[in-house]
Amino acid sequence: MTKREFTPEKEQRFNRSGTGRWILSHTLRYPQFPLGMLLAAVLNNFFYSSVQVNIGRAFDVITAPDWTSGALLAVALTTAGWAAGQGLTGLMRNYAAEFLAQRVERDTRDELYASLLGKSQTFHSRQRIGDIMARATNDVHMLNLMYSPGLMLITDSAMGTVVPLFLVAQLDPRLLLVPGIFLVLLAVTLVDYNRRLNPVSIAMREQFGTMNAGLAESIAGIEVVKANVQERYEWNKFIGNARQFRDYFVEQGVIQARYLPLLMFSLAWAAAFLHGLLLWRAGNLTLGQVISFMGLMNALRFPTFISIFTFNLVQLGIASGSRILEMINTETELDENPAGVARPIRGEVTFEHVSFSYNGTARAGGNGTGTRGAGKAEGGFPVLKDISFTARPGETIAIVGQTGSGKTTLTRLINRIFDVNSGRVLVDGIDVRDWNLESLRSQISTIEQDVFLFSRTLAENIAFGSATATMVQVEQAAQEAQAHEFITGFHNSYQTEVGERGVTLSGGQRQRVAIARAFLTNPRILILDDSTSAIDSATEDQIQRAMRRISSERTTFLITHRLSQIRWADRILVLRRGRLVDQGTHEELLARSPDYCRIFARCE
Ligand SMILES: Nc1ncnc2c1ncn2[C@@H]1O[C@H](COP(=O)(O)OP(=O)(O)OP(=O)(O)O)[C@@H](O)[C@H]1O
Numbered sequence: 001m002t003k004r005e006f007t008p009e010k011e012q013r014f015n016r017s018g019t020g021r022w023i024l025s026h027t028l029r030y031p032q033f034p035l036g037m038l039l040a041a042v043l044n045n046f047f048y049s050s051v052q053v054n055i056g057r058a059f060d061v062i063t064a065p066d067w068t069s070g071a072l073l074a075v076a077l078t079t080a081g082w083a084a085g086q087g088l089t090g091l092m093r094n095y096a097a098e099f100l101a102q103r104v105e106r107d108t109r110d111e112l113y114a115s116l117l118g119k120s121q122t123f124h125s126r127q128r129i130g131d132i133m134a135r136a137t138n139d140v141h142m143l144n145l146m147y148s149p150g151l152m153l154i155t156d157s158a159m160g161t162v163v164p165l166f167l168v169a170q171l172d173p174r175l176l177l178v179p180g181i182f183l184v185l186l187a188v189t190l191v192d193y194n195r196r197l198n199p200v201s202i203a204m205r206e207q208f209g210t211m212n213a214g215l216a217e218s219i220a221g222i223e224v225v226k227a228n229v230q231e232r233y234e235w236n237k238f239i240g241n242a243r244q245f246r247d248y249f250v251e252q253g254v255i256q257a258r259y260l261p262l263l264m265f266s267l268a269w270a271a272a273f274l275h276g277l278l279l280w281r282a283g284n285l286t287l288g289q290v291i292s293f294m295g296l297m298n299a300l301r302f303p304t305f306i307s308i309f310t311f312n313l314v315q316l317g318i319a320s321g322s323r324i325l326e327m328i329n330t331e332t333e334l335d336e337n338p339a340g341v342a343r344p345i346r347g348e349v350t351f352e353h354v355s356f357s358y359n360g361t362a363r364a365g366g367n368g369t370g371t372r373g374a375g376k377a378e379g380g381f382p383v384l385k386d387i388s389f390t391a392r393p394g395e396t397i398a399i400v401g402q403t404g405s406g407k408t409t410l411t412r413l414i415n416r417i418f419d420v421n422s423g424r425v426l427v428d429g430i431d432v433r434d435w436n437l438e439s440l441r442s443q444i445s446t447i448e449q450d451v452f453l454f455s456r457t458l459a460e461n462i463a464f465g466s467a468t469a470t471m472v473q474v475e476q477a478a479q480e481a482q483a484h485e486f487i488t489g490f491h492n493s494y495q496t497e498v499g500e501r502g503v504t505l506s507g508g509q510r511q512r513v514a515i516a517r518a519f520l521t522n523p524r525i526l527i528l529d530d531s532t533s534a535i536d537s538a539t540e541d542q543i544q545r546a547m548r549r550i551s552s553e554r555t556t557f558l559i560t561h562r563l564s565q566i567r568w569a570d571r572i573l574v575l576r577r578g579r580l581v582d583q584g585t586h587e588e589l590l591a592r593s594p595d596y597c598r599i600f601a602r603c604e
């Protein structure tokens with residue numbers, strides 16, 4: 001079982017030790033459908049073949065010298081009965097296959113989504129969104145197509161081969177000669193065909209992911225593309241990717257076009273006819289039996305023809321399945337530690353000789369077992385080095401330092417977006433890795449300059465993280481965050497849609513929405529990452545007031561270079577290239593720290 005940060009309540013477990021086993025365990029979750037499909041396919045082909053046999057019998061009836069219409073009627077009625085049975089079981093077979101396909105699609109999509117929610121930030125920083133989207137939509141659907149029509153037709157083809165042969169043997173075992181040779185050749189060809197098709201199927205799925213990722217990235221960054229007039233470059237890149245995808249399609253078409261079994265079948269059919277006639281001439285078969293035999297032989301045409309597509313569908317399905325499983329199985333660094341400490345936080349934060357690098361060795365969380373994050377290279381570039389300090393409950397700690405000095409990184413270690421490489425981060429004296437992740441994170445809020453808002457109403461955005469909040473509470477929080485005024489200025493007030501389908505907010509407005517959100521969740525530890533913000537002084541004043549209000553009564557980490565904010569910090573940490581070079585009040589630091597001086601350009 002891989003580690004994860006989130007588990008849905010009613011979780012279904014599947015065997016994830018290999019693509020085949022995983023697909024099988026999904027299939028067996030609904031045993032009634034594959035069983036029903038198999039049974040219906042057997043009966044369906046039995047009925048179909050019986051119709052062929054009966055047609056031959058009808059010939060024997062009418063070629064007999066003293067035939068009666070009663071005998072012919074009996075044959076006709078049984079044929080009609082078989083045909084009705086064929087229709088009914090066909091319906092059953094398709095129904096079972098379709099249900100199975102849709103349910104597996106739903107289950108795998110749920111499984112993938114839950115697993116994505118449980119992955120660490122490190123994982124998500126590495127992944128390209130477009131590729132994830134391709135897997136979560138297109139690949140999941142390919143899995144559906146693998147069942148229906150893919151596996152449904154394969155089951156049907158298998159039964160559509162076995163049952164007619166069984167009936168042929170009943171006519172005369174010698175008639176098995178030609179279809180037997182044909183089937184051996186067909187099997188050999190199919191193996192070779194699939195061997196050639198397989199790499200193309202895999203490459204095609206991969207290329208689709210790459211194309212999608214490129215597309216998603218240029219659309220997400222469309223503003224940058226436009227501002228830098230890079231439309232042509234992006235266009236060419238996309239065309240290149242799309243061309244490659246098309247090439248794989250053509251390659252697949254070429255392999256399919258060289259598929260010989262259909263030609264082989266025509267030859268086999270002619271040979272079978274000859275064989276049947278020879279046996280008839282020798283007096284071993286009646287004419288009706290020859291006709292039955294040819295009818296049964298003809299039943300093999302469909303499986304032969306459809307095998308061009310069905311096996312390809314299954315291959316694409318398996319390739320897709322392994323891409324989905326690969327994502328689900330990707331190791332993630334953190335785990336949710338459900339058995340960890342879960343209780344109200346007082347707000348003391350201690351760093352003890354903390355070192356950290358983004359691509360270094362990550363000691364995974366959970367009761368300090370000390371296992372390493374899988375697949376990580378040793379010794380990445382250290383972003384934080386040997387940091388030690390303590391923030392008492394309720395204190396406001398400002399963090400200053402040049403850009404890239406590690407301020408944001410330091411705060412990410414508190415709510416375990418990342419885990420330290422060495423040293424410890426303690427909250428209320430307990431290692432953050434020994435806290436229950438949900439309990440820890442739900443009591444820590446981060447407000448960044450670049451606040452992400454969902455395409456939902458403003459009220460929903462504010463209440464994000466506190467599902468039970470009433471409208472009155474939402475408005476109160478907005479008021480405290482100095483956001484009420486601009487929100488009520490919108491036509492739909494709190495019901496205004498944000499983002500894609502609604503209004504877009506300015507940086508300062510977003511920030512206040514985030515502050516309102518934090519007022520509602522009422523965290524014990526608050527992180528305000530404001531280092532790069534540049535806003536007009538009227539807005540700044542409002543935001544300041546909002547920030548000041550929210551930072552009282554809780555431990556606050558304040559990343560800022562605004563003197564007005566730094567002044568109300570109890571203490572200031574000065575970072576330089578990942579090291580904590582000094583700490584103290586504004587006046588103390590101005591007097592003694594050259595690094596601090598440099599930041600405010602107050603030194604000569
Ligand atoms: N996700 C990441 N993966 C790898 N390296 C990162 C990542 N985020 C930041 N870094 C690196 O870590 C270092 C510190 O980054 P950090 O964001 O903590 O700086 P900062 O002090 O917050 O800077 P700023 O004032 O510009 O916000 C930088 O050298 C940066 O390149």
Ligand SMILES: [Mg+2]
Nearest residue numbers: 407408409531
């Ligand atoms: Mg930063």
